[in-house]
Amino acid sequence: MPELPELEALAEGLTAEIAGRRVERAVAWSPATLRTAEPPLEALAGGEVRAVRRRGKLMLVEAGDLVLVMHLMSSGRLGLTTPPKGRPPRTAGIGLVLDDGRELRLRELSTRRRASASLVPVTGLEHHPQLARLGPEPMGLTAPEWRERLTAPPGVLQNALREGRRVAGVGRCYASEIMWAARLPPLARTDRLPDDAWERLAAAADQVLGAALDRARERITTNLPDREQRLTYVHGHFGEPCLRCGTSLARVGFSEYELVYCPACQTGGRMYADRRMSRLLR
Ligand SMILES: [Zn+2]
Numbered sequence: 001m002p003e004l005p006e007l008e009a010l011a012e013g014l015t016a017e018i019a020g021r022r023v024e025r026a027v028a029w030s031p032a033t034l035r036t037a038e039p040p041l042e043a044l045a046g047g048e049v050r051a052v053r054r055r056g057k058l059m060l061v062e063a064g065d066l067v068l069v070m071h072l073m074s075s076g077r078l079g080l081t082t083p084p085k086g087r088p089p090r091t092a093g094i095g096l097v098l099d100d101g102r103e104l105r106l107r108e109l110s111t112r113r114r115a116s117a118s119l120v121p122v123t124g125l126e127h128h129p130q131l132a133r134l135g136p137e138p139m140g141l142t143a144p145e146w147r148e149r150l151t152a153p154p155g156v157l158q159n160a161l162r163e164g165r166r167v168a169g170v171g172r173c174y175a176s177e178i179m180w181a182a183r184l185p186p187l188a189r190t191d192r193l194p195d196d197a198w199e200r201l202a203a204a205a206d207q208v209l210g211a212a213l214d215r216a217r218e219r220i221t222t223n224l225p226d227r228e229q230r231l232t233y234v235h236g237h238f239g240e241p242c243l244r245c246g247t248s249l250a251r252v253g254f255s256e257y258e259l260v261y262c263p264a265c266q267t268g269g270r271m272y273a274d275r276r277m278s279r280l281l282r
Contacts, residue, residue: 001074002224004138004169005212007054010078013221014052014104017080021049022099023063029092033106036118039066044096044119056134056168060125061096061104067125068096069118070106072224076115077107079223093117109226134168138205141167143198146205154191157184158259170205172257173228176235177208185267186259187252234260 002010026044028034034041047064054060059078061068072078076093083103088095093106094117108115120128135149149166150157160166161175170178179186182204184197215231233243238251238260247264252272263271 001057001171001173002072002077002228003057003171003174004054004209005174005216006220006224006228006230007057007059007072007169008213009216009220010222010224011052011054011059012217014078014080017222018049018098018102018104019051023047023049024097024099027095027097029088029095029105030108030113032113033093033108033115033117034119035116036120039119039121041094041119044068049096049098054169055131056137056164057171058130058134062122063096065122067120067122068094069120069128069130070094071116071130072106073114073116075108075110075112077109077224077226079105079107081105081223133165135164135166136168138167138170139209140206141202143202146201147198150190150201154189156186157188157190157193158186160190170209172259173230173232173235174208174212176259176261177212177232178204180234180262180266181208183265185270186261187272234262236260 023044023046026041028041044063044066047066050062052059052061057071059070059072070078080102082101091107091109093108093115096104098104106115106117126132136145150160158175158179161170161178162172178201182197182200184193184201212230234249237249238258240249241247242249242262242265245262245264247262249260250263250271251258251260253274253276255276261267263269
């Protein structure tokens with residue numbers, strides 16, 4: 001799933017490329033992707049693109065006095081394409097055809113089609129339900145702010161980090177990277193973390209997300225790649241040596257994903273039981 005660094009780089013690249021372009025027409029190739037009925041998507045036609053912005057994991061295309069708000073979920077992709085004539089591929093979700101013939105297209109790589117879009121007037125945008133419930137952006141948050149966001153109410157660290165209402169924009173990949181960089185135990189309750197955990201978390205979040213954003217800017221301009229190529233230290237590296245201490249990285253499986261961590265740096269030697277098994281046994 002694209003997260004803050006990839007989406008931020010994409011927003012910057014798209015704004016540089018299409019700001020000032022006029023929308024010629026807007027098409028819901030997959031009508032179910034659009035979750036709002038009023039105003040109709042065609043109302044975007046004639047509007048000038050002002051900017052493409054990111055907030056949390058939402059992408060916002062501002063055109064005329066409307067904003068198209070998109071949540072890509074795990075397999076949605078957004079990017080500029082020069083479409084050939086004829087029927088678009090089945091992956092096409094929503095398209096904004098620009099006055100230079102190119103199309104800003106939301107694609108959906110999975111048949112489960114969970115990516116969504118809604119069209120809202122720019123006035124009152126802050127009341128959009130998906131935007132209104134988002135917590136602050138993670139970069140630049142102070143240690144006390146992190147503590148407040150993640151402990152009120154308390155939760156399991158690796159879940160709390162990914163809950164957009166607490167802090168917006170972090171998903172599985174960068175949550176794992178941040179916890180490893182901060183040497184924090186992924187399954188600890190947030191209200192039982194030591195006092196110095198929050199300074200480490202604040203520093204790790206800035207460092208991990210900042211470095212990832214720098215790298216994303218090098219490879220993402222006007223399209224998200226189908227398969228993400230991120231440089232990670234733990235995410236996706238089960239069984240490989242920890243680059244800090246050399247211990248074999250461990251994993252804990254959940255029903256839809258697995259989380260990789262260093263049992264020496266992060267959990268004080270403790271190995272987590274597989275959560276898929278304990279669920280079946282319960
Ligand atoms: Zn380690």
